Structures are given as C-alpha cells and as structure tokens.
Amino acid sequence: xxxQIPGAGPLEPKEPCVIKINLFEGPMDLxxxxxxxxxxxxxxxxxxxxxDQYIEYLxxxxxxxxxxxxxxxxxxxxxxxxxxKMLLPKPVIEEExxxxxxxxxxxxxxxxVYQDAASDLxxxxxxxxxxxxxxxxxxxxxxxxxxxVPVNLWSLIEAFREFYDRRKELxxxxxxxxxxxxxxxxxxxxxxxxxxxxxxxxxxxxxTECESKFDLILTFLSLLELARMDSVHIVQESPDAPMIIVYxxxxxxxxx
Amino acid sequence: MEQADLKKSIESIIFISGEPVSVDKLAQVFPDxxxxxxxxxxxxxxxxxxxxxxxxFLANVSGGYQFRTAPGxxxxxxxxxxxxxxxRLSRAALEVIAIIAYKQPVTRIEIESIRGVDxxxxxxxxxxRQIIEIKGRKEVIGKPFLYGTTGEFLxxxxxxxxxxxxxxxxxxxISQNLETGIPAISEEPSQQExxxx
Amino acid sequence: MEQADLKKSIESIIFISGEPVSVDKLAQVFPDxxxxxxxxxxxxxxxxxxxxxxxxFLANVSGGYQFRTAPGxxxxxxxxxxxxxxxRLSRAALEVIAIIAYKQPVTRIEIESIRGVDxxxxxxxxxxRQIIEIKGRKEVIGKPFLYGTTGEFLxxxxxxxxxxxxxxxxxxxISQNLETGIPAISEEPSQQExxxx
Numbered sequence: 001x002x003x004q005i006p007g008a009g010p011l012e013p014k015e016p017c018v019i020k021i022n023l024f025e026g027p028m029d030l031x032x033x034x035x036x037x038x039x040x041x042x043x044x045x046x047x048x049x050x051x052d053q054y055i056e057y058l059x060x061x062x063x064x065x066x067x068x069x070x071x072x073x074x075x076x077x078x079x080x081x082x083x084x085k086m087l088l089p090k091p092v093i094e095e096e097x098x099x100x101x102x103x104x105x106x107x108x109x110x111x112x113v114y115q116d117a118a119s120d121l122x123x124x125x126x127x128x129x130x131x132x133x134x135x136x137x138x139x140x141x142x143x144x145x146x147x148x149v150p151v152n153l154w155s156l157i158e159a160f161r162e163f164y165d166r167r168k169e170l171x172x173x174x175x176x177x178x179x180x181x182x183x184x185x186x187x188x189x190x191x192x193x194x195x196x197x198x199x200x201x202x203x204x205x206x207x208t209e210c211e212s213k214f215d216l217i218l219t220f221l222s223l224l225e226l227a228r229m230d231s232v233h234i235v236q237e238s239p240d241a242p243m244i245i246v247y248x249x250x251x252x253x254x255x256x
Numbered sequence: 257m258e259q260a261d262l263k264k265s266i267e268s269i270i271f272i273s274g275e276p277v278s279v280d281k282l283a284q285v286f287p288d289x290x291x292x293x294x295x296x297x298x299x300x301x302x303x304x305x306x307x308x309x310x311x312x313f314l315a316n317v318s319g320g321y322q323f324r325t326a327p328g329x330x331x332x333x334x335x336x337x338x339x340x341x342x343x344r345l346s347r348a349a350l351e352v353i354a355i356i357a358y359k360q361p362v363t364r365i366e367i368e369s370i371r372g373v374d375x376x377x378x379x380x381x382x383x384x385r386q387i388i389e390i391k392g393r394k395e396v397i398g399k400p401f402l403y404g405t406t407g408e409f410l411x412x413x414x415x416x417x418x419x420x421x422x423x424x425x426x427x428x429x430i431s432q433n434l435e436t437g438i439p440a441i442s443e444e445p446s447q448q449e450x451x452x453x
Numbered sequence: 454m455e456q457a458d459l460k461k462s463i464e465s466i467i468f469i470s471g472e473p474v475s476v477d478k479l480a481q482v483f484p485d486x487x488x489x490x491x492x493x494x495x496x497x498x499x500x501x502x503x504x505x506x507x508x509x510f511l512a513n514v515s516g517g518y519q520f521r522t523a524p525g526x527x528x529x530x531x532x533x534x535x536x537x538x539x540x541r542l543s544r545a546a547l548e549v550i551a552i553i554a555y556k557q558p559v560t561r562i563e564i565e566s567i568r569g570v571d572x573x574x575x576x577x578x579x580x581x582r583q584i585i586e587i588k589g590r591k592e593v594i595g596k597p598f599l600y601g602t603t604g605e606f607l608x609x610x611x612x613x614x615x616x617x618x619x620x621x622x623x624x625x626x627i628s629q630n631l632e633t634g635i636p637a638i639s640e641e642p643s644q645q646e647x648x649x650x
Contacts (some may be wrong), residue, residue, distance in 0.1 A: 025348050026373030049294070071373045113425045118347070118354035120422050125410045131324040132333055132469050133340055134274050224555050265506025265529040268522035285533045299604075308505075311464025312520075325465035331467055332462040336482045393617055401623075443602055 009208075027075035028111040030057065035108075042108060045101055047086050051079040063097040078104065188225055196234055200246045262289065263297050275322025276411060318410035319417055352378045354388060355411065358424050361391045361402035379403065387412060459486065460494050464511075473517025548573045550584060550606065554618060558588040558599035576600065584609060 085100035226232045233246045305314040315324045383386045391404040502511040512521045560585040579585045
C-alpha cells in the first residue's frame with residue numbers, strides 16, 4: 001500500500017532536496033480519499049483505522065522527502081485526539097453528548113460539498129477551454145488609451161506594483177539577495193529615524209541608498225505610509241527642483 | 257427603426273464588443289427604443305442563433321450577451337491558436353473559486369478553514385486573473401478582505417448571474433443527518449463495526 | 454470530418470482570429486483535409502452568410518477571410534464604442550489616482566515628480582469625472598492646487614471610506630507573492646519536469 005501514492009512516480013533516492021507536491025489538495029482531501037478507499041460510511045468513520053493510515057501516509061511523505069505542510073499535522077493531531085476520546089469510557093451522566101467525530105464529519109461534508117460544486121462548475125462549457133470569445137478589435141477600440149484596465153481595487157494595487165517595478169530599475173540593480181529579514185514596521189522606523197536625524201533628505205537619495213529590490217520596495221512603502229501619517233512632508237522649491245522629504249516634527253508612528 | 261434593423265445593429269454591437277453587452281448598455285446606444293423591445297430582440301436572437309447551429313452562437317452570460325464559438329470546435333481552435341489547452345485551473349483553484357462563489361463575500365480564513373490548507377497563493381492568482389475580486393473588509397478584528405466573484409467568473413463558467421449557480425447541497429441537512437445518523441457511542445462499539453469472523 | 458463540421462470549425466476559427474485568415478493557415482489547422490475542400494467550404498460560407506443577412510457577415514479581404522459587421526449599423530457602433538471608452542480608466546489614470554489616494558492632499562508637481570511624466574491631462578480628466586477634487590492650495594511659492602479623492606472615488610473603487618484602502622503592508626504582501634510567481638495553476642507535479650538521468 002505504501003507504494004501506491006498516485007502520481008508520486010519514481011524518485012531518485014540520492015536527491016536530498018525537499019519537493020513540494022500536490023498529490024492531495026490538503027488534509028481534508030486526503031481524509032476523504034482514505035474514507036472512500038476504505039469504503040467507510042462518512043457518518044461512521046472508523047477513527048482508529050483512518051488515523052493510522054493518515055499518519056502512515058505522512059510518514060511516507062517524509063520518507064520521500066516531500067514537504068509535509070503544517071496543515072496536515074494539525075489534522076493529524078485532531079484525529080489522534082478524537083481517537084483517544086473514542087476510547088474513553090462514556091460517562092453516563094449526560095444523555096445527549098455529541099459524538100467526538102461530529103465536528104470533523106461536519107467539516108468533511110462541507111468540504112465535500114464544495115469539491116462537488118467545483119467539479120460541477122468545470123463540467124459546463126468553460127470559456128477558453130470549450131468555447132471561445134472574440135477579442136475586441138484593437139483598431140476599433142483604440143480610441144485614446146494605450147492600455148485599458150477594468151476598474152477595481154485590485155487594479156489599483158496592481159498599478160502600484162508596476163510603478164514600483166519601473167522605478168526599481170532606475171534606482172537599483174538587483175545585485176544582492178536578501179541578507180536580513182526586516183519588517184515594514186522596522187523599515188518605517190529606520191526611514192523615519194534617518195529623516196528625523198537629517199531633518200530633510202532628497203527623494204532620490206533615499207532610494208539610491210537602497211541595497212536591494214526588497215529594500216527599495218520597503219523604503220518606498222514606508223515613505224508612502226509616513227507621508228500618509230503626516231510624519232514627513234514631500235516638498236519642492238520650484239517645479240523643476242528635486243523633491244525633498246522633510247521631517248514634519250510629528251511622530252505618529254510611535255503611537256501604534 | 258425597423259425590428260429587423262435593430263436586430264442587425266444589436267448583433268453588430270455584440271460582435272464588436274467581445275465582452276458581454278448588457279441590456280443597459282444597449283439601451284444607452286438606442287435611446288429611442290423601449291427596453292422591452294430590446295429585450296424581445298435579444299430573446300429572438302438567442303433562439304435564432306441556436307437554431308442556425310453555426311460555428312458561432314449567441315450566449316447569455318455574466319449579465320450580458322456575447323458571441324462565442326460553438327463547443328464542438330475547441331480542438332481545432334486550440335490548434336489554430338497554437339496552444340495546448342491554455343486554460344488550466346488547478347483543482348485547488350477550482351475549489352477556492354467554488355467556495356468563494358457560494359459563500360461570498362468571504363474571507364481568506366473562512367476559505368482556508370473549509371479547505372484545511374493555506375490558500376493565499378491561489379487567491380492571489382485568481383485575483384490577478386480577475387476571476388475574483390476584493391469586495392470590502394469584514395468588520396472584525398484585523399479587518400480582513402472579503403472576496404467575491406467577478407463578471408469574468410460568470411463569463412468563464414458561462415453563467416448568466418450568480419443565481420444561475422447550481423444549488424448547493426444544504427449543510428443544514430447534513431447536520432440533521434449527523435445527529436440522527438451517528439449512533440451515540442455505545443458501550444460496545446464493536447457491534448457497529450464488521451462482525452468478527 | 455463531415456463537411457458540415459468542417460464548415461462550423463472554419464467559422465469558429467475565423468471568428469476567433471479577428472485578423473483575416475488565409476487558406477494556408479486553415480490548411481495548417483486541418484492537415485488531413487484537401488485544400489480544395491477548404492476552398493469549397495469557404496465559398497459556400499461566403500454565400501451562406503450573405504444570404505442570411507445578419508449583423509455580421511463573412512468578408513474575403515486581403516488574401517483571407519474575416520467576419521465583419523454589416524455596413525448598415527456603423528452609426529450605432531460608433532455610438533456604442535464611445536460609451537465603452539467612458540467606462541474605462543487608463544493605467545496612467547489609475548497610477549495618478551493611487552498616488553492621490555495615498556498622499557492626499559497633494560499637488561500636481563508632486564504627482565509628476567513621482568511618476569516622472571506630465572500628468573496635467575490625466576488630472577483634468579479625473580477632475581472632470583469627479584474622481585478627484587481640488588482640496589485647497591499649498592502654502593509654497595506659486596500656491597499650487599492640492600488634490601484629493603472624492604466620494605465618487607470611493608464609489609468607483611467600492612470602498613466604504615479611505616481607511617478601507619489596502620494598507621501598505623497588504624500591498625507589500627501581494628507584491629511579494631506576485632514576484633515569487635505562484636505555481637498554483639500548474640497541475641503536474643514538479644518532478645515530471647525533471648530530466649531523466
């Protein structure tokens with residue numbers, strides 16, 4: 001049974017690397033698979049047997065150097081707990097005590113409902129697979145804009161992202177890997193401290209000091225956030241002059 | 257305008273658009289024509305195109321009308337477009353789509369608690385492909401984003417509107433089953449299991 | 454393949470293409486079919502579409518075949534296309550909106566120095582559409598206008614208030630996810646792509 005993982009295929013034994021693989025769509029999927037394979041009634045799961053098989057499967061995944069996501073371990077722990085509850089002698093006091101399996105069964109059934117819905121969705125005529133639409137004629141629609149995008153919040157974020165990417169190339173070659181983990185909050189403090197110490201700093205200079213793309217993004221995000229919080233002001237002396245970031249004298253950041 | 261001319265113009269517009277064209281949009285293009293007349297035209301067009309059985313048909317999807325290729329030719333079309341079934345959605349993506357479609361607006365955490373796994377990667381891909389979108393924020397701690405499906409979702413899966421989704425098996429019914437279906441744990445659980453040989 | 458099926462498939466392909474499709478191209482898509490048969494199909498299709506007299510017809514142009522809108526509807530089509538244009542925002546506009554949303558109140562010069570290009574055109578369009586408005590003047594030389602977002606902005610982007618805007622941390626998370634490129638859509642397990650020893 002151990003060798004029957006569908007799709008796992010032959011693995012080179014000398015490969016030490018950890019491979020992430022989607023044999024199952026997660027622990028719920030694996031559980032449903034085991035229940036079906038054992039031809040169990042979902043309302044009456046033999047928890048002991050299923051738990052053993054589930055853990056056996058995880059062991060196998062580890063043996064094969066497959067990455068076992070933490071999500072699988074959470075369910076393993078739940079299963080073990082249910083298994084032990086099932087073994088406890090039932091107290092006679094309460095008549096209608098819930099089956100320890102009930103919660104898990106409910107979740108499995110709910111998951112199954114959506115799995116079924118997903119395959120139903122995919123059975124119909126799917127655009128781009130079964131039927132195709134015609135792209136609007138570029139000649140007809142190119143009235144003024146080069147690129148048209150529908151309006152939603154996502155597009156706004158997306159616009160921001162591309163904007164970073166463009167600036168990034170101007171300011172920093174992607175020379176270095178991330179050598180240190182730094183959070184946006186830490187970066188924000190760093191940027192604020194730098195501006196506070198100097199009193200003011202040129203917009204471009206702030207970014208030319210960035211060492212990596214990651215750093216650049218964080219710095220930019222920090223700057224936007226500081227501007228939004230009024231901790232800094234971005235000013236110019238004249239339309240042609242470079243932008244200057246000026247410390248506003250207020251530290252709203254410290255409050256949170 | 258003659259009914260026949262109106263129908264022809266509507267066809268032309270739907271053809272040009274590519275995207276589904278709603279009755280509202282058509283009403284703006286033909287301000288002198290009653291909405292009910294436009295609706296009638298569209299109804300007739302749907303039937304006519306179906307009966308003609310050509311390589312193109314008129315579909316009523318995502319709150320609008322759109323010309324699409326007839327289902328039978330998909331192999332030749334992918335061949336023509338020189339791509340191998342470009343449309344690929346993983347099972348994970350489909351599951352997330354299904355959950356969002358039925359439970360919207362829904363947070364990432366809610367989706368993950370159903371699927372039992374992290375879904376942030378899948379959600380980002382679906383956002384990028386504009387099959388789902390951010391609908392707002394939930395008024396709970398952390399104010400997480402609420403996700404919902406887009407018009408693109410309806411278009412891809414050929415649905416007129418969300419009410420066109422097949423009805424889901426009721427979860428309540430399931431709980432009902434559970435209470436009656438699961439026998440309380442008896443002192444001798446072996447009875448419910450396979451008889452001993 | 455049946456003649457009728459071939460005709461349907463050819464129609465689908467010409468419809469999808471947009472550009473005129475040549476006999477050569479069709480011959481590539483249908484390698485098992487004689488060119489003469491393809492030519493016959495096309496000839497019949499030309500006649501059939503002409504006789505049907507719909508809002509779309511098949512045209513033989515510049516060495517290929519292309520679906521086009523029937524001549525009579527051109528006024529309505531331009532009318533329709535104008536409206537499409539009205540409901541879209543360009544990427545440039547979105548960038549300006551984004552900058553204004555996060556940095557407001559902000560002057561034109563500030564926006565331009567971030568984007569590195571002249572934005573006066575975009576700003577005027579956004580003012581006209583009432584997505585942004587003039588909030589006051591900045592107390593610097595020249596006293597430039599300060600711009601901010603309007604209620605219309607919130608409406609267009611489906612936000613309850615400005616505090617609903619994604620925080621920078623959230624944007625950052627999304628950016629990171631997008632940059633690493635999520636393999637969620639792929640169905641094959643990664644090992645299959647590894648070369649055999």
